[in-house]
Amino acid sequence: MLAFEKSLSFGFIDNRLVHGQVGVTWVNALGANLLLVANDSAAQDPVQQNLMDMVISEGIQTRYFTLQKTIDIIDKAAERQKIFIVCKTPQDVLILVKGGVPIKFVNVGNMHFSEGKKQIHKTVSVDDNDIATFKELEKLGVTCEVRRVPDESGEKIADLLNLS
Template sequence: MSGPNILLTRIDNRLIHGQVGVTWVNHLGANLVVVANDKVSKDVVQQNLMDMVLPDVIQARYFSLEKTIDVIHKASPRQKIFLVVKDVHDALALKEGGVPIDHLNIGNMHYEEGKKQVSSTVSVDDKDIEAFKRLDELGVNLDLRKVPNEKGQNILDLF
């Protein structure tokens, strides 16, 4: 049996919002958005708010990291999955847990104290950089871009 039909995995600390829910979903032709994040998997209010952004024909699932690892391989081939995570550490946990992430889009990692800005939408600290390097070692293509029609850049080139 082949693996799950993951079209793209994206890091976006906002998770599902207009850019993800409309621009990326349409570009990819996804019919399912899976948000993998422990906190959001338990926050029904935030889930309902994110559901409102998605077109009616797009389904969303909100799983903990462990549940994502446990169920992603049971996905139907008809499910065209857009996997969204909050940060690089969630992406690394999924990859190390056996989720077949080959291509990682880095879209949004907000600036906060202790982080350095490496692009207009991405800020990182030393732990983030180490996680990106580990993903690279695991063979993941690291593609920094906000929107699909923007030229991508390997995030490692910015460190």
């Protein structure tokens, strides 16, 4: 997940994109008024968008943009907008950061285990590509941590991967 305001740049990764915890708990904790899903596939899938819209807190606007569209328009956001950006993978976040989206902090909510991945946290499993991406994000000054819910203390990905 990623939340963006002119003064604060916060991101969020969850391979499920938007579900109840993201659409209510995190949105409310961040004080967001716009949830932006930055994902090429979801941007083209109205059925998936409708399902995600069902779990969003009332009064919160949603947008489903491709990564490139997010890069192209994020700087046009009004000062009053508190945008919470949700991405599916760390690679998506890296594309946004390299494209100029001013993300300085990323929370990793969930990255499912699958073949070829190793579990580094209860809710986070990574492969070599993910590890390389987190290393690059760290080098670019982006702090990444795992925090399942807003009031839980976070664990830095760099520490979980022994990057520091």
